[in-house]
Amino acid sequence: MKYYTYFPGCSCSSEGGARAYGGSMRAIAKVLGLELKELDDWSCCGSTPSGSVDELGAFCLAARDLALAEKTGLDMVTPCSACYVIFNRTNSYLKQYPRLKAKVDEALAAGDLKYDGLIKVRHALDIITTDIGYDAIRAKVTKPLAGLKVAPYYGCQVVRPGFGFDHPENPQSLDKLIASLGGEPTRFPLKTHCCGGSLIISEEALALDLTRKLLESATSNGAECLVTVCPLCQTNLDAYQNRVNQKFKTSYKLPVLFFTQLMGIAFGIGEKELGIKNSIVSAEKVLLKYR
């Protein structure tokens, strides 16, 4: 049994847009022996935009969660790439910039909290591939993916700016994970390139262009399906795939799943629990093989 504090983040919570990610994460955690205790009364980490609007406030948002997590004494795990980067950045900046730390400490004290920098925050992909390991994962597979061609999409933030989890330009953990499930990780040169992120909302045309490049690269290398580790990436690639087709007159029909959903399929967990139907682009064709 491995114990962690669990931080779903707004998107992966049961009310969020990526609730399938959170749901499938919990489902596979049970199989893998990961005890995930959700952080009590957690608040939004602030994500990327907050730091640009209210820099100190953003650090305080993250620090509150870190302070609450420190009380449990366990390392914290999150499936969301943005939360992962924000928490790690906050941790390293509090160590590096003493003036910032002083101000954050003062603000935390106003909420009767304090943070001593003792919590490590890790990404779900990290604990699954590092702490559990590929051999243990392979052992739990009941419905091997039988060579399903899967494009491993890391997105930008889980491997950058580089908190030591995987290689920032050529990571391999997700590729190896797919292989251990019996799938075939396809060649995907743009696997760490940005999907457009939150700019899909304010600069849709630009973000769609980036999303299209990813879909093109994945499909042209033979991928039957794409897995991602970030809720926003999944939204852009899945919910906006139709918009890409409309704008560029393409006809992509690439199912985009969370890596935890793929793991769940291979472990024989029910589709409802994994939230497969939450995807906009249907994954029916892919799943037909494994029913």
Add this chain to the structure above:
Amino acid sequence: MVTETGNKGFIDEVGALPGGEGIKICIQCGTCTASCPNADRMEHTPSELIAMARAGMKQEVLSSNAMWYCLSCYMCTVRCPRGVKFTDLMHALEYLSIREGLVHAKTLTPTMYRLFNHYCSMGNLSELWFMLRFYLQTNPLRSWRMIPVAFNMLRRHRISIKSRKLTRAGSRQLKAILDKAESPGGAE
């Protein structure tokens, strides 16, 4: 032509923010621009922003649209040979731009970020309410184009009308922390 007698002000302002200190050690090699997916859309390339800042062109830098096209993909930060934390420097410029009221009006990103931050500060971001408010506020006549996307998402249970809330005590605690954060003024 104005004779200069030295203007360190803007560089120090940026340098005081976390991640902003890199502005002094940049060697203008352009690796950041070469690695940036959106460099072509920016009025000024990333490295140009630093050069302009060093030349004291505060107005031009803070009112440019460049940093608002930053995706925070961190490719620049990873590759910079001087170790400049460029993404954080971009965030610092965005923050200063808002603070000084010099936001470039021709992109919706600042508005989106401000709205985003507003919801985060309440403790939980509800995608539905955030998106609704953004589209109605910025694009009321054209937000009908988003209806198919929104419909699909609702149909597939990707967005809820009900949003997660903190406990009362939690909300109060968060508000106390953020209120206190406002007084010392900035992350410098």
Add this chain to the structure above:
Amino acid sequence: MEPKIGVYICHCGSNIAGVVDCTKVAEYARSLTSVAVARDYKYMCSDPGQNLIKEDIKSLGLNRVVVASCSPRMHEPTFRRVCQEAGLNQYLFEMANVREQCSWVHTDKAQATEKAKALVNAAVRRVYYQEPLETKEVEVNPATLVIGGGVAGIQAALEIAGAGHKVYLLEKDASIGGHMAQFDKTFPTLDCAACILTPKMTSVGQNKHIELMAYSELVELSGYIGNFKAKIKKKARYIDTVRCTGCGRCSELCPTSVPNEFDCGLGKRKAIYIPSPYAVPNKAIIDAKNCRHLKGLAEGKDACRLCEKGIEKKGQPGCEAGAIDFSQKDEITEIEIGNIIVATGFQQFDPTTIYQLGYGRLDNVITGLEFERLTNASGPTSGKVTLKDGSEPKNIAILHCIGSRDTNYHKYCSRVCCMYSLKFAHLLREKLPEAAVYQLYIDMRCAGSGYEEFYERLQEEGVNFIRGKGGEVTDIAEKPEEKGKLVVLVEDTLVRRKRRLAVDMVVLSCALEPRADTEQLARILTLSRKADGFLLEKHPKLDPVATTTDGVYIAGCCQSPKDIPDTVAQASAAAARVLALISKGKVEIEGAIAYIDEEHCAGCKICIDLCPYKAISYDEAKKVSRVNEALCKGCGTCVAACPSGAIKGRHFTSEEIMAEIEGALA
């Protein structure tokens, strides 16, 4: 005689006085027991400063001197000489380091002053117990060991041999020449590297004073300046070099082909081969890892041996000189030398770790050394610049600063890459006049005689200079004209635009980095390395070829990246230092060494094995141990270990040390 101590506090300009209140320290010193005079002065090491001491010794009859100033490494010899000149034994002098250990590392003035007082007190208490000692003079062995047979080692060896002294030239590879032998033309004169180097290499081979030890390595070193003993491992070549004529027939017969290191893996060689067309010594060598016979021996097989036997039915005889000797083993020899010059050079940075540049992943992305071999007439393509498929490139991009000026790899600038990149551009314009050449730089560093003029020449030759560092090399096309090409992403910072260059070949101008075996070599020679990994010189400005290990000098790129003119200059400088010592003939040995009180020695022999310099021997007749005063370095290991306290360290007696500690803590 009662000790009469003179104490001198140096201001060192503002180096010390800026933090420590020297006047107060002098005042304090005046109050100490046995201190006859205490002064503070701006620059104690200057002539007037030195004279202060001399005058006081004469007029006040001082018999102990303490100077509180910089590190003893800096000026202990200076002040010791001053005392000696004034008629006072130099060992009656002690230094208190109030600069490197006080004013330079503290900012609180009050506390620093208190610390300085404590340091002075310690020195004063200690000097009270110091005794006069005599130094010894030993002969200097006029033979020299030069480690490394590149242009630096060759130059140094020829200089010393030219003065008529013996040189052992040690080279790790099978032939001397180093990296310079791999180059094509050299900047800025475009001299052919081999043409200017091979005459020197041949001279080395023929010089009767130079004993060339190729394919050999240093394994152990003992001794001290003027009297070193080195253990050399002569690796097995499996060739009798006396018999081998370098005819190359064995190579023609050998059935095994492997990538050639001299050509950076771009060409092939056989398992038995002559290292290069201009190898010195011009003898064959067998690569045991790939030789079928030698590999077979491990399994008890007697395979191949075509080089020896020849191919009868084709009428091709084997080695007629009978030089092949598969039974050869590594040999260890010992040599005695007086001085050592380290000239081990550099290695090229491996850009495989820079994933986004595609080296090792994408075809036709090559390093600087690989390019040298392509353009070199003696290289794998006989001097034609071709792509992997043999066709000629239509456009080439040269990327500066790969692995250099980069906090992710090496922070330093490798100094020569701008110049060699310009040279590459020139060679490309010459050989492929129709091809477009792009040169991507951050700064153009052309500081040298004729260097800036070379840059101007290249501009005239029509090279496309783009001021921007190559950020990424990709094969993913975004436009039809990019299909099948390498695309280089760069910001043209002078026009502030991101550019995509579609080229056929990318040349990476890689950094020069310290060799991987530098750590091991430094350990054997007791040398230090700098933070960047290169060997540490004694002083970066005033003594760039000496090291803190007396008698060991460094020259060339092992000290820091540099071009050929500077390498040759350093090699000559190191040779001059060695020749100076040889001409002096003698060297002074420290008087602060160990001695054994034979009455108290129990003959337990514990000290003998502990001595790192093998300076203690056992007298069977008297059943006591004895210290060889010439070899002893005064490290104190035996002194600490002796169970009966029979060994004492001169100038470091228990009395002196305890007094110093008490003084510091008072």
